[in-house]
Amino acid sequence: xxxxxxxxxxxxxxxxxxxxxxxxxxxxxxxxxxxxxxxxxxxxxxxxxxxxxxxxxxxxxxxxxxxxxxxxxxxxxxxxxxxxxxxxxxxxxxxxxxxxxxxxxxxxxxxxxxxxxxxxxxxxxxxxxxxxxxxxxxxxxxxxxxxxxxxxxxxxxxxxxxxxxxxxxxxxxxxxxxxxxxxxxxxxxxxxxxxxxxxxxxxxxxxxxxxxxxxxxxxxxxxxxxxxxxxxxxxxxxxxxxxxxxxxxxxxxxxxxxxxxxxxxxxxxxxxxxxxxxxxxxxxxxxxxxxxxxxxxxxxxxxxxxxxxxxxxxxxxxxxxxxxxxxxxxxxxxxxxxxxxxxxxxxxxxxxxxxxxxxxxxxxxxxxxxxxxxxxxxxxxxxxxxxxxxxxxxxxxxxxxxxxxxxxxxxxx
Amino acid sequence: xxxxxxxxxxxxxxxxxxxxxxxxxxxxxxxxxxxxxxxxxxxxxxxxxxxxxxxxxxxxxxxxxxxxxxxxxxxxxxxxxxxxxxxxxxxxxxxxxxxxxxxxxxxxxxxxxxxxxxxxxxxxxxxxxxxxxxxxxxxxxxxxxxxxxxxxxxxxxxxxxxxxxxxxxxxxxxxxxxxxxxxxxxxxxxxxxxxxxxxxxxxxxxxxxxxxxxxxxxxxxxxxxxxxxxxxxxxxxxxxxxxxxxxxxxxxxxxxxxxxxxxxxxxxxxxxxxxxxxxxxxxxxxxxxxxxxxxxxxxxxxxxxxxxxxxxxxxxxxxxxxxxxxxxxxxxxxxxxxxxxxxxxxxxxxxxxxxxxxxxxxxxxxxxxxxxxxxxxxxxxxxxxxxxxxxxxxxxxxxxxxxxxxxxxxxxxxxxxxxxxxxxxxxx
Numbered sequence: 001x002x003x004x005x006x007x008x009x010x011x012x013x014x015x016x017x018x019x020x021x022x023x024x025x026x027x028x029x030x031x032x033x034x035x036x037x038x039x040x041x042x043x044x045x046x047x048x049x050x051x052x053x054x055x056x057x058x059x060x061x062x063x064x065x066x067x068x069x070x071x072x073x074x075x076x077x078x079x080x081x082x083x084x085x086x087x088x089x090x091x092x093x094x095x096x097x098x099x100x101x102x103x104x105x106x107x108x109x110x111x112x113x114x115x116x117x118x119x120x121x122x123x124x125x126x127x128x129x130x131x132x133x134x135x136x137x138x139x140x141x142x143x144x145x146x147x148x149x150x151x152x153x154x155x156x157x158x159x160x161x162x163x164x165x166x167x168x169x170x171x172x173x174x175x176x177x178x179x180x181x182x183x184x185x186x187x188x189x190x191x192x193x194x195x196x197x198x199x200x201x202x203x204x205x206x207x208x209x210x211x212x213x214x215x216x217x218x219x220x221x222x223x224x225x226x227x228x229x230x231x232x233x234x235x236x237x238x239x240x241x242x243x244x245x246x247x248x249x250x251x252x253x254x255x256x257x258x259x260x261x262x263x264x265x266x267x268x269x270x271x272x273x274x275x276x277x278x279x280x281x282x283x284x285x286x287x288x289x290x291x292x293x294x295x296x297x298x299x300x301x302x303x304x305x306x307x308x309x310x311x312x313x314x315x316x317x318x319x320x321x322x323x324x325x326x327x328x329x330x331x332x333x334x335x336x337x338x339x340x341x342x343x344x345x346x347x348x349x350x351x352x353x354x355x356x357x358x359x360x361x362x363x364x365x366x367x368x369x370x371x372x373x374x375x376x377x378x379x380x381x382x383x384x385x386x387x388x389x390x391x392x393x394x395x396x397x398x399x400x401x402x403x404x405x406x407x408x409x410x411x412x413x
Numbered sequence: 414x415x416x417x418x419x420x421x422x423x424x425x426x427x428x429x430x431x432x433x434x435x436x437x438x439x440x441x442x443x444x445x446x447x448x449x450x451x452x453x454x455x456x457x458x459x460x461x462x463x464x465x466x467x468x469x470x471x472x473x474x475x476x477x478x479x480x481x482x483x484x485x486x487x488x489x490x491x492x493x494x495x496x497x498x499x500x501x502x503x504x505x506x507x508x509x510x511x512x513x514x515x516x517x518x519x520x521x522x523x524x525x526x527x528x529x530x531x532x533x534x535x536x537x538x539x540x541x542x543x544x545x546x547x548x549x550x551x552x553x554x555x556x557x558x559x560x561x562x563x564x565x566x567x568x569x570x571x572x573x574x575x576x577x578x579x580x581x582x583x584x585x586x587x588x589x590x591x592x593x594x595x596x597x598x599x600x601x602x603x604x605x606x607x608x609x610x611x612x613x614x615x616x617x618x619x620x621x622x623x624x625x626x627x628x629x630x631x632x633x634x635x636x637x638x639x640x641x642x643x644x645x646x647x648x649x650x651x652x653x654x655x656x657x658x659x660x661x662x663x664x665x666x667x668x669x670x671x672x673x674x675x676x677x678x679x680x681x682x683x684x685x686x687x688x689x690x691x692x693x694x695x696x697x698x699x700x701x702x703x704x705x706x707x708x709x710x711x712x713x714x715x716x717x718x719x720x721x722x723x724x725x726x727x728x729x730x731x732x733x734x735x736x737x738x739x740x741x742x743x744x745x746x747x748x749x750x751x752x753x754x755x756x757x758x759x760x761x762x763x764x765x766x767x768x769x770x771x772x773x774x775x776x777x778x779x780x781x782x783x784x785x786x787x788x789x790x791x792x793x794x795x796x797x798x799x800x801x802x803x804x805x806x807x808x809x810x811x812x813x814x815x816x817x818x819x820x821x822x823x824x825x826x827x828x829x830x831x832x833x834x835x836x837x838x839x840x841x
Contacts, residue, residue: 019668021452024606033595033611040602071694074447074734282716289718292414322695322714325442329414329690341685 013082015075016043022069022079027346028062031365035062038069041086042079049086056090062362063087064350065225066316080320081271088229088272104356107146111352112222112231118157118190126157149360153395155191155387162193166212169200176209180290181246181254181283185261186218187387195387198409199257199287205301205412206294211250215242219261222352224272236269236277243279254284257405259318259385260351262286267321286318287405288326288385295333302413305336310407311379313370313393314344315386327385327404334411340377345370349392364396371396383407416442416690418831419710419722421697421748422736424449425817426802427728428680429503429824430831435687437832442690442720444697444712449677450734454817455534455665456639456672457524457541458514460500461488462533462814466770471519472535472818473497485754485807487819490784491826499825500818504536510679511644513539525636525664529555529569531576533814538672540650542634542662552582554632556625559589560597563605563666564638586628590617605666608640618649622656629659639663639671643678646671700725700749702790707749707798723838724797724831727751727780727788728824731803731810737779744778746804751788751795754781754806772809779806786827797834799827 016039023029023037035041041060048055060083069079110117132138133154143150162184166173173179180203188196200210216239223232243254256262266284269277294300312331314324331339348367353359374382374397382393382401390401418434420427423445434441461472464483469475476496479489488496504514514536516522522543523531531544544550553573555566566585573583592615596607611617629635641649641663654661665672684691695712701719702708709719729736729748738747739762744755755778756762762775780788786799801823803810810816 018601019453020604020606021448021669023602023604024452024669024674025448029607030610030613033614036599036602037607040599044601072448074449074452076447285716289715293718296415320694322692322712325414325690325692341688343685 012076012078013043013046016077017075018044019074021074022072022077025068025072027066027068027348027366028064028362031348032062032362035059038063038079038083042069042082043077045086046082049090053090056086060087060090062359064316064346064348064353064366066346066350067320068316068346071320078271081268084224084268084272087227088224088232103145104147107148107356108226108352109228110146111148111355112226112228113218114186114190114222115218118161118186123157123159123161123190126159130154130156143357147357148355149357151360152355153391155187155391157190158193160193162189162196163212163214165193165197166200166210173200173204173209173211176204176207178207179209179211179250179252181243181250181252182210182212183216183219183254183256183261183265183284184212185256185258185387187258192387195257195403195406198403198406199255201409202291202301202405202412206299208294211246213242213246217242219264220273221260221264221268224264224268225351225353233273233275236273236275239265240269240275240277240279243283247279247283252283253290254280255287255290256284257287257385257403258387259286259315259321259323260388262323263317263321286321286323286326286385288323288330291408292326292329292333295330300333303334303408303411304413306334306407306411307336308380309338309340309378311340311342311374311377311382311399313342313347313374313382313384313389315384315389316346316350318385319344323385330404330408331383334408340379342370342373342377347389347392347396349388351388354388354392363392367392367396374399381407414442414718415721416440417722417835418442418724418726419444419720420726420728421710422726422728422730422734422802422804423681423691423693424728424730424734424802424820425451425676425680426820426824427726428684429499429821430726430728430799430801430828431689432506432680432683432687433825433828434831435684435689437835439832439835440690442692442722443684444692444695444710444720446694446696447734450730450816451673451677451680452670453668454670454673454676455524455526455532456538456670456676457534458500458503458536458817458821459533459814460496460521460535460818462521464813466812468533470521470533472521473519483807487805487808487823488815490782490786491822495826495829496818496822499822500535502825503821506683507676507679510682512647512675512679515539517543525569525573525662527564527569527638527664527666529572535818538647538675540639540647540661540663540672542660544634544662550581550633552584552630552632553634553636554584554586554629555636556586556588556628557638558593558608558640559587560593560600560603561608561638561640562600562603564664582632584630584632586630588621588624588628590620592617604669605638605640605671606669609642609646609671612641612649613645618652619656622653625653625659625661626657629657633660634662635659636662636664638666640666641671643671643674646675697729697748702749702795705793705796707795724834725799726824726827726831727798727800727804728802728820729804731779734803736804739775744775746780746788749790751780751790751800752792753779755779770812772812776809776811777807780804781806785830786823799830801827
């Protein structure tokens with residue numbers, strides 16, 4: 001059995017005073033009365049699950065792991081972690097119907113295996129895959145067989161992955177005296193390599209080269225969310241080892257542009273999987289924190305005014321990890337921007353959650369205040385740091401979404 | 414990361430101070446761990462309900478004399494005129510956010526609590542009707558929702574009877590909706606916020622109005638638990654009054670308290686609209702001091718990141734919010750270890766009687782400051798750090814019913830001094 005994680009051992013759930021403030025801030029509880037809420041699913045449920053794992057409540061899979069409960073808790077209970085762990089420990093019995101693999105389990109596997117799907121299937125066949133998954137009859141078939149929502153627009157796959165692009169760049173990058181490590185994650189690699197290109201462009205302007213670890217694996221966010229514990233542990237352990245070596249070869253900061261990958265590496269490896277993630281805990285910085293500190297130290301590229309009205313959407317995991325302040329500061333340094341800060345609400349997609357047919361309605365209901373505010377904002381673009389938020393907003397509104405790093409790249413003089 | 418003002422703590426005190434700084438155009442950040450104590454509060458603005466065990470009817474009159482009678486009380490430090498300005502400013506701010514506050518001018522009024530006890534307060538939301546024992550109110554009905562544990566009319570009746578005598582006719586009742594069935598599968602989850610979510614999913618007001626009318630037995634005033642909604646609850650209650658022809662008053666429940674959250678939301682909305690920078694779910698764990706000034710702070714989650722500012726405000730709260738910590742040996746200020754006023758001998762921390770009308774001494778403990786609310790660290794005054802709200806010593810917010818008043822007015826006062834210094838610096 002894998003190591004018992006710390007938060008189930010440290011009894012953090014014992015600190016719960018049952019005030020229910022977490023449930024007030026739970027987007028799922030607001031949208032779906034079937035979800036018992038974070039207090040019941042987390043600290044309350046933990047007591048009974050310890051007595052008997054059979055008391056695991058299937059409603060827990062309705063949790064999106066947005067962590068807004070943890071931000072709200074006045075008593076310092078890691079509610080989201082408790083729920084995530086319970087899902088990981090109890091999923092095999094709970095979701096696999098009496099031992100047989102269900103079609104939905106196949107779907108969960110496909111949705112969680114971002115690296116497998118991107119690397120082996122989608123990138124080489126991007127043109128075909130993008131067209132096929134957009135076809136109405138295919139969508140209907142996918143919903144009827146494995147339960148992928150037919151109403152969902154699939155993210156497009158890129159024809160050239162970020163890693164293959166980088167290989168041609170490697171010699172150029174190695175010429176810089178200062179270097180950072182970049183954990184790009186699956187979405188940048190397979191779906192939006194242009195985001196990675198933008199980061200490289202901005203850092204190069206600041207005389208910093210970019211290193212990537214070709215052996216790095218998917219951080220494991222979707223695997224944990226879908227209860228594939230063994231694969232999640234395998235990926236996490238591999239990533240920790242890979243970056244121990246990388247840092248030995250080239251000491252420095254590891255930066256990430258994906259708020260969820262970043263949170264997984266620096267926090268959840270420890271809190272949810274119970275792993276010693278020292279290389280990430282010590283060296284990982286969200287890209288906006290790294291950049292703003294460079295700017296303040298005098299290393300700021302020349303920027304030109306953009307003359308745009310932008311609406312900023314806060315990704316839940318960025319809120320939880322405290323990275324929002326850096327991104328907002330970064331945006332404030334770009335000249336000619338009228339920034340509208342959207343109310344801090346969850347957009348509802350929560351990674352693979354919103355792709356599932358049974359969650360589609362809840363997902364869109366959670367996000368509806370965000371979509372409404374975006375449409376009413378009169379913005380030119382929506383800005384957000386999270387790739388899945390981007391898919392959700394682009395699918396559910398008329399606006400185009402950019403990552404802050406793409407905006408910064410556009411502002412380079 | 415550098416700010417003009419950095420506030421530690423996101424309750425009434427911290428937010429009041431931050432909003433004042435933002436209104437003046439300062440670059441202001443706020444670091445807050447967990448949602449604030451307003452989620453546990455009545456949603457009324459208490460100023461001063463009692464002092465040394467005696468009820469207070471005209472709070473400003475008592476505050477005015479505090480410079481002589483209670484020189485260590487935060488109100489004595491702020492001064493009665495500034496307390497008045499601060500409270501009027503706060504009431505105006507809430508009104509502008511759609512929450513009208515109402516009171517008796519110079520005097521306190523009484524509001525009904527969950528257990529039927531009347532509590533003095535200075536301003537209440539319009540959804541709370543005054544319920545004074547001397548008025549000619551003849552009958553009141555206390556109506557709850559079947560299975561809702563946080564407002565029990567049968568319990569409240571006894572306490573009300575004690576205060577009003579036999580002149581007041583008190584009846585009880587309860588109503589139910591089919592829509593509550595799902596949530597009721599677990600009685601622990603049938604809380605004010607759960608009910609409010611359900612009421613938002615459909616239009617149940619006509620049905621509720623009808624059921625309330627049936628249960629009210631023609632009472633002059635009908636008390637219902639505050640479960641209709643956060644901000645939208647105000648309009649929903651008005652609509653229920655129109656549809657039922659009843660006069661309704663809402664009773665704040667056990668946490669989560671929707672009327673309290675209404676105030677919290679209003680303050681947060683104003684903070685965000687003014688461009689305040691919020692770091693939430695994180696805790697300040699240390700600071701760097703240099704020559705009598707706080708230079709920067711670090712947090713639990715942000716590693717070696719330093720947050721610098723010209724002015725800092727400590728609004729970290731009391732024991733519940735972990736701004737103060739009492740361990741077996743001592744009471745201390747949790748983040749910087751600032752100098753405190755606190756009873757030393759362990760047996761002097763509390764009174765023998767749990768329900769002593771006087772304060773338990775540990776409740777008066779807290780950070781010691783000078784007249785400008787600057788604390789000291791091992792005897793050295795830190796002149797760019799201000800302490801506000803319940804981290805302060807010299808008062809007992811619970812026994813006095815002075816929590817929101819001290820929080821808002823010390824926050825307001827600290828901001829006034831910060832602004833003065835900031836403007837001087839800007840002018841240079």
